Amino acid sequence: MGGDPGKDVHVLDRIQHRIENGRFVSIIGPSGCGKTTLLRIIAGLEKASEGEVLLDGNELIQGTEEVGLVFQEYALFPWRTTFQNIEMGLEIKGVDKEKRRSTAMEYIRTFDLNGFENRYPKELSGGMKQRVAIARTLIMNPRVVLMDEPFGSLDSQTRNAMQEFLLRIWQKRTDTIIFVTHNVDEAVFLSDEIVVLSKRPAKIIKILKVEYPRPRDRTSEECNHIRRDVLRILEEEMKRKAG
Amino acid sequence: MKKERFLLPLLLIVVWQGLCTIQVVPSYKLPSPWEIVLGFKDLLIVGVPPGHFLHNHLLYSLYRVVLGYAAASLWAIPLGLLMGWSARLLRVIRPLIEVVRPIPPLAWIPIAILWFGIGIKSAAFIIFLGAFFPILLNTISGVLSIHPILIEAARTLHAKEKDIFLKVLLPGAVPSIFVGMRIGVGIGWMTLVAAEFTGVKEGYGLGYMIMTARDIQRPDEILAGMLVIGVIGLLIDIGLRATESRTIRWK
Numbered sequence: 038m039g040g041d042p043g044k045d046v047h048v049l050d051r052i053q054h055r056i057e058n059g060r061f062v063s064i065i066g067p068s069g070c071g072k073t074t075l076l077r078i079i080a081g082l083e084k085a086s087e088g089e090v091l092l093d094g095n096e097l098i099q100g101t102e103e104v105g106l107v108f109q110e111y112a113l114f115p116w117r118t119t120f121q122n123i124e125m126g127l128e129i130k131g132v133d134k135e136k137r138r139s140t141a142m143e144y145i146r147t148f149d150l151n152g153f154e155n156r157y158p159k160e161l162s163g164g165m166k167q168r169v170a171i172a173r174t175l176i177m178n179p180r181v182v183l184m185d186e187p188f189g190s191l192d193s194q195t196r197n198a199m200q201e202f203l204l205r206i207w208q209k210r211t212d213t214i215i216f217v218t219h220n221v222d223e224a225v226f227l228s229d230e231i232v233v234l235s236k237r238p239a240k241i242i243k244i245l246k247v248e249y250p251r252p253r254d255r256t257s258e259e260c261n262h263i264r265r266d267v268l269r270i271l272e273e274e275m276k277r278k279a280g
Numbered sequence: 281m282k283k284e285r286f287l288l289p290l291l292l293i294v295v296w297q298g299l300c301t302i303q304v305v306p307s308y309k310l311p312s313p314w315e316i317v318l319g320f321k322d323l324l325i326v327g328v329p330p331g332h333f334l335h336n337h338l339l340y341s342l343y344r345v346v347l348g349y350a351a352a353s354l355w356a357i358p359l360g361l362l363m364g365w366s367a368r369l370l371r372v373i374r375p376l377i378e379v380v381r382p383i384p385p386l387a388w389i390p391i392a393i394l395w396f397g398i399g400i401k402s403a404a405f406i407i408f409l410g411a412f413f414p415i416l417l418n419t420i421s422g423v424l425s426i427h428p429i430l431i432e433a434a435r436t437l438h439a440k441e442k443d444i445f446l447k448v449l450l451p452g453a454v455p456s457i458f459v460g461m462r463i464g465v466g467i468g469w470m471t472l473v474a475a476e477f478t479g480v481k482e483g484y485g486l487g488y489m490i491m492t493a494r495d496i497q498r499p500d501e502i503l504a505g506m507l508v509i510g511v512i513g514l515l516i517d518i519g520l521r522a523t524e525s526r527t528i529r530w531k
Binding site for chain 2: 080081082102104105106108110112113114115116117125126128129130157158159173174177
């Protein structure tokens, strides 16, 4: 595969896949195929019956600072303000108040949440909530950021804006992103690499590299080309099981 | 809207006063509103028994309630958090609670007197029993109502058990805890007055005051005392409600 062999992630049923440092990898597959389970195992929220998740060749254990997870339903603490949600991880870590404040404020600026730092989640729009959730995860500087259909419940315009926003943020950072989605357009627009999973039990049926420079044009020939490929693979997979 | 609230009570008082004035109702059974006002004045100035003024009765009653209620909260909230968190603990303790809970706090009075004697301890114990279960059960259901994803979110932020307890379970259960505390103080207050009927050592307490008023045949003072109990209960509830809405603005 070339590149920096910094990060190895081996996953699920006879699936072995290695993800390189700093890559944006999307995982796509039929709904219910176990994409979320896969992420939850990597995040340490569930234990795989067999196999292991390795980071730099070492097994990942739950609660490791190396991995962060962004949930589809935001999972913000409703009793905490934007500011308090974002600083939660630092607070748990025992970072002192001043440092917490300055770091959190920096993320609030970067994430365009100025003026909303003292609002509670119920007062925020869907896009804002997801920005808070992403900031809350990234402030911990994880090396691997897991995202479980983070834009799945946003309307399509907000979704597009959030995709562009995410790329802007990520390009200034060194995190590896593993992004689960069922939206082919989204995967093509965002990723360096698209991993297509089969129906349950999930196996990798195809890995596509997307090597076009960013920012990408969603409607360009190249994007359409990849999109067609992915859609065809998914369609065949659906037929295979049905027939 | 605001005015409508007072319409019915006002009408009632006027009719009541009217009936008493034309002596349809004998005043030794139901004193008129005005006589109750005078009785209230006597409670304040003369005292029942004489020298035992209303505000001292009130203070003693509040003291007993605060003591029992504080003890109930201090035990019920942590225990409720633990029981909501650990399914196992819930399974172990719940049967015991289900057996003890339906026993009315007042049914504990005889054994409480045997254990603690007549006095502040048994009164506080009765209040404790009245307030404990609503606070406990609401705390448990508060914890159970927290979406598991929030606990997972905390875990992905590397929260230890202690953090999950203090930063997720406790704040998440607060709205429900408040409901329990409001019900608890209501029951505690009602229970207290009844508990004081059965005897107090210090010679003070609203329940004791009412019973004394009965002994000396003063229905006006009985009713004035009842009104005081009602109003204080209302004020406590208003106070808790205000704290509640300030604390859980996020809801």
